[in-house]
Amino acid sequence: xxxxxxxxxxxKADRPGVLGTLRAALEHLGGWVLRVLIRLGYIGRFAxxxxxxxxxxxxxxxxxxxxxxxxxxxxxVIISVSGLFVGMVLGLQGYDTLVRYGSANALGTLVALxxxxxxxxxxxxxxxxxxxxSAITAEIGLMKATEQLxxxxxxxxxxxxxxxxxxxxxxxxxxxxxAAIFSxxxxxxxxxxxxLIVGLDSGSFWSQMQxxxxxxxxxxxGVIKSFVFGVAVTLIAVFEGYDAAPTAEGVSGAxxxxxxxxxxxxxxxxxxxTALMFRGI
Amino acid sequence: xTGQTVVQLTDLAFGYxxxxxxxxxxxxSVRAGQIVALMGGSGCGKTTVxxxxxxxxxxxxxxxRVFGDDVxxxxxxxxxxxxxxxxxxxxxxxxxxxxxxxxxxxxxLRERTNLGERMIRDLVLMKLQAVGLRGAxxxxxxxxxxxxSRRVALxxxxxxxxxxxxxxxxxxxxxxxxxxxxxxxxxxxxxALGASSIIVTHDVQESLNIVDYLYFIAxxxxxxxxxxxxxxxxxxxxxxQFVRGEVEGVVPFHQPANDYRSDLLAADR
Numbered sequence: 001x002x003x004x005x006x007x008x009x010x011x012k013a014d015r016p017g018v019l020g021t022l023r024a025a026l027e028h029l030g031g032w033v034l035r036v037l038i039r040l041g042y043i044g045r046f047a048x049x050x051x052x053x054x055x056x057x058x059x060x061x062x063x064x065x066x067x068x069x070x071x072x073x074x075x076x077v078i079i080s081v082s083g084l085f086v087g088m089v090l091g092l093q094g095y096d097t098l099v100r101y102g103s104a105n106a107l108g109t110l111v112a113l114x115x116x117x118x119x120x121x122x123x124x125x126x127x128x129x130x131x132x133x134s135a136i137t138a139e140i141g142l143m144k145a146t147e148q149l150x151x152x153x154x155x156x157x158x159x160x161x162x163x164x165x166x167x168x169x170x171x172x173x174x175x176x177x178x179a180a181i182f183s184x185x186x187x188x189x190x191x192x193x194x195x196l197i198v199g200l201d202s203g204s205f206w207s208q209m210q211x212x213x214x215x216x217x218x219x220x221x222g223v224i225k226s227f228v229f230g231v232a233v234t235l236i237a238v239f240e241g242y243d244a245a246p247t248a249e250g251v252s253g254a255x256x257x258x259x260x261x262x263x264x265x266x267x268x269x270x271x272x273x274t275a276l277m278f279r280g281i
Numbered sequence: 282x283t284g285q286t287v288v289q290l291t292d293l294a295f296g297y298x299x300x301x302x303x304x305x306x307x308x309x310s311v312r313a314g315q316i317v318a319l320m321g322g323s324g325c326g327k328t329t330v331x332x333x334x335x336x337x338x339x340x341x342x343x344x345x346r347v348f349g350d351d352v353x354x355x356x357x358x359x360x361x362x363x364x365x366x367x368x369x370x371x372x373x374x375x376x377x378x379x380x381x382x383x384x385x386x387x388x389x390l391r392e393r394t395n396l397g398e399r400m401i402r403d404l405v406l407m408k409l410q411a412v413g414l415r416g417a418x419x420x421x422x423x424x425x426x427x428x429x430s431r432r433v434a435l436x437x438x439x440x441x442x443x444x445x446x447x448x449x450x451x452x453x454x455x456x457x458x459x460x461x462x463x464x465x466x467x468x469x470x471x472x473a474l475g476a477s478s479i480i481v482t483h484d485v486q487e488s489l490n491i492v493d494y495l496y497f498i499a500x501x502x503x504x505x506x507x508x509x510x511x512x513x514x515x516x517x518x519x520x521x522q523f524v525r526g527e528v529e530g531v532v533p534f535h536q537p538a539n540d541y542r543s544d545l546l547a548a549d550r
Contacts, residue, residue, distance in 0.1 A: 151375035
């Protein structure tokens with residue numbers, strides 16, 4: 001910028017020309033890309049460290065059980081209630097559409113496929129990120145802010161092995177189970193609306209569902225999705241907590257980032273996995 | 282009562298950022314059985330010295346020797362073996378908030394030893410008895426006062442019978458009774474364990490009562506040192522100002538700044 005020729009109309013020495021502005025914009029973009037790449041590399045190394053230090057989590061499974069309780073069992077209420085409501089809404093909307101084509105009996109199929117393939121894994125993961133993911137980030141972040149992680153390190157105990165890995169595996173194990181419960185309760189919600197309220201035949205509701213749902217294409221793919229979401233959400237949650245600035249502001253920012261990043265990653269991964277899994281169906 | 286050198290810092294320098302050194306040249310040593318105080322104003326790098334001794338951060342120049350070994354040359358496993366012989370008390374205790382008092386003290390025993398639960402129970406109760414808090418073993422950390430938290434942390438710090446104790450501001454924010462209690466405990470436990478201790482603090486009076494030797498740090502250097510009696514009698518300007526808590530002296534009250542008058546008038550121009 002200093003080499004730009006100055007004109008009489010632009011007397012200020014520090015006013016950037018077009019090239020200068022372009023250069024500044026490029027520098028800004030380059031800086032942003034570099035920061036993103038560095039952070040991705042850091043997350044990658046962190047993920048490797050979590051797996052590397054996972055030994056104690058399995059040797060002392062009680063550590064993971066405790067986290068399954070906090071991340072999984074304590075999420076049961078929100079997962080079940082949400083699943084019921086989503087299933088009931090699916091029942092209402094599905095019936096409203098299907099009855100126009102005289103195929104209201106296919107309601108069971110619609111509810112089951114929607115839940116098992118998409119809504120179960122995705123909505124359960126979104127709820128899991130906001131209920132358990134944010135709690136994991138806040139807890140680890142506060143442990144860092146109050147020097148608990150530093151104290152552990154000074155006691156010759158690796159914090160990633162003792163604090164991060166059990167929470168990671170607790171989340172990874174909980175997530176598919178929560179998604180399964182979400183789908184099961186959701187199907188029951190669809191049954192309540194379709195059979196008990198609207199009055200569809202119970203036999204055709206269940207039998208159509210049974211014949212349409214495929215174990216591998218629908219059920220297994222749904223489980224794979226929820227497992228991938230579990231890995232992604234829990235990794236983001238433990239990383240943000242571990243990486244949080246050790247202040248009140250740092251922890252609150254990290255908690256927000258966990259929920260926002262998780263939501264975006266869940267939806268992006270869902271697009272990719274759906275494209276791969278259900279292309280030929 | 283003093284024996285071989287436990288900690289030796291030689292020409293130690295450190296900075297978190299390249300152009301802003303926290304420590305410029307620190308030379309100090311701690312012998313077996315000694316309690317050494319590290320004093321200096323807030324933010325002068327006292328706590329950083331503890332972090333360097335524990336191997337949490339590495340020196341940019343100079344050498345840190347703990348138990349005769351160079352900390353910079355240690356790999357992760359050696360560092361952890363060295364830390365097993367260290368006990369550290371953090372400024373506000375750093376107790377694990379999800380564990381009871383009992384489980385906090387048991388933590389290092391469960392993580393670093395193969396002792397059975399019955400043995401661990403006995404050891405934990407003995408450590409808690411030593412700090413007078415056996416009756417609080419089932420409380421959670423949030424139910425403790427600041428002084429009690431510090432005592433539990435002390436019990437946890439001595440759980441593995443360390444040979445070197447590091448104290449980061451153990452007296453900060455305590456009432457006079459708790460402060461004297463912690464001070465007495467530090468001295469008694471150090472002597473009972475046959476350990477050495479380094480106390481980072483700016484509480485002059487309490488330190489003079491319990492320590493064997495003091496180092497004063499300012500601007501990243503050791504500016505004065507001596508036994509409590511030597512410090513009390515010292516005519517060195519920095520030591521006098523620090524010990525007596527005088528506002529003006531070699532450490533100025535004001536940060537270096539532009540001329541006061543021209544700063545005030547600058548807004549009117």
